[in-house]
Amino acid sequence: MIPQCNKCNKKNAVYHRRYSGEILCKSCFLNSIEKKTLQTISKYSMLRFNQKIAVGVSGGKDSLTLLHILKKISKRNNNEIIAITIDEGIEGYRNESLSLVKNFCNEKEVSLRIFSYKELFGSSMDDAIMERKSNKSSSCSICGTFRRRALDIASQSVNAEVLATAHNLDDYLQTFMINLFSGDVGRIGWMYPQPIEYNNGLKKIKPFVELYESEIVFYAFHSGIEFQIDQCPYMNESIRSEFRLFFNDLEKIHPGIKYNCFNSMNKMSKIVKSTEKIEPVKNTCLNCGETSSNSICSVCTTIQMLDFNKKNFSN
Numbered sequence: 001m002i003p004q005c006n007k008c009n010k011k012n013a014v015y016h017r018r019y020s021g022e023i024l025c026k027s028c029f030l031n032s033i034e035k036k037t038l039q040t041i042s043k044y045s046m047l048r049f050n051q052k053i054a055v056g057v058s059g060g061k062d063s064l065t066l067l068h069i070l071k072k073i074s075k076r077n078n079n080e081i082i083a084i085t086i087d088e089g090i091e092g093y094r095n096e097s098l099s100l101v102k103n104f105c106n107e108k109e110v111s112l113r114i115f116s117y118k119e120l121f122g123s124s125m126d127d128a129i130m131e132r133k134s135n136k137s138s139s140c141s142i143c144g145t146f147r148r149r150a151l152d153i154a155s156q157s158v159n160a161e162v163l164a165t166a167h168n169l170d171d172y173l174q175t176f177m178i179n180l181f182s183g184d185v186g187r188i189g190w191m192y193p194q195p196i197e198y199n200n201g202l203k204k205i206k207p208f209v210e211l212y213e214s215e216i217v218f219y220a221f222h223s224g225i226e227f228q229i230d231q232c233p234y235m236n237e238s239i240r241s242e243f244r245l246f247f248n249d250l251e252k253i254h255p256g257i258k259y260n261c262f263n264s265m266n267k268m269s270k271i272v273k274s275t276e277k278i279e280p281v282k283n284t285c286l287n288c289g290e291t292s293s294n295s296i297c298s299v300c301t302t303i304q305m306l307d308f309n310k311k312n313f314s315n
Helices: 026-043 061-077 094-108 117-121 125-131 139-157 169-181 185-190 213-222 240-253 257-275 298-314
Strands: 015-017 022-024 052-056 080-087 111-116 162-164 203-205
Touching: 022 026, 026 061, 026 213, 052 061, 052 139, 061 080, 061 094, 061 213, 080 094, 080 117, 080 139, 094 111, 111 117, 111 139, 117 125, 117 139, 125 139, 125 298, 139 162, 139 298, 169 185, 169 213, 169 240, 169 257, 185 257, 240 257
Parallel strands: 052 080, 052 162, 080 111, 162 203
Antiparallel strands: 015 022
């Protein structure tokens, strides 16, 4: 016998939220995800009225769901939503997602702008993999460096005040562990979910930071959102996949442990931020003039590395 939703006590349940004990019907589950997103936005003061929001959309379940929810709530806040998509240039992978994004934006009547690594940095992701000196420069490191800058450029080009990305709770935990195990403790101070405003005026927010990845997938499925299932062919070069499996296995045995870890991470982030006196990034790269914590930004450093290796390879 199918149990009834213990929230509304009216409809058949479709989801068991093990960490809270809730058994929810479809509508109550969808409402809970939207409510949690709004609570996160409010808790960390992510949005104000009358702002133009650029939403980074890849074609995956997280980013399309974020666009879907932000579009729903934008009317009450009088926010303007525009989707920006970054084409990394990965043959056989990105074409499908670009098609999904275009169809979704047409359906939701959201403007879409597409930018590419090739146009912005002179190398596609496939090119970069060929040009890198060794596997020590991981694909995820190169891609992450380019993607962050590409999203910044895209957001500024559409005159957005806010850039929203769909990083979820699982992403945050994995990033925390990567920083911890690589000895980059200083970066932990930057991980507190409160928005960071850069000297160009752009504010970056992550409204899904308190949502499990698995629940976002379930929301997308029951909302009829068609998303790309195939994963990036370069993803296994990063230790991130191993941390994902580690936390998922823990969650199966100890429901809610991800939330406990997330709360601990936030406390540690605050401590690191206060002890190291981390201030908003206001420096500029001597080479490109973009915001940077160092004299030469990571993007310019990566491009110089790839150009150097390309010349050596051609010789």
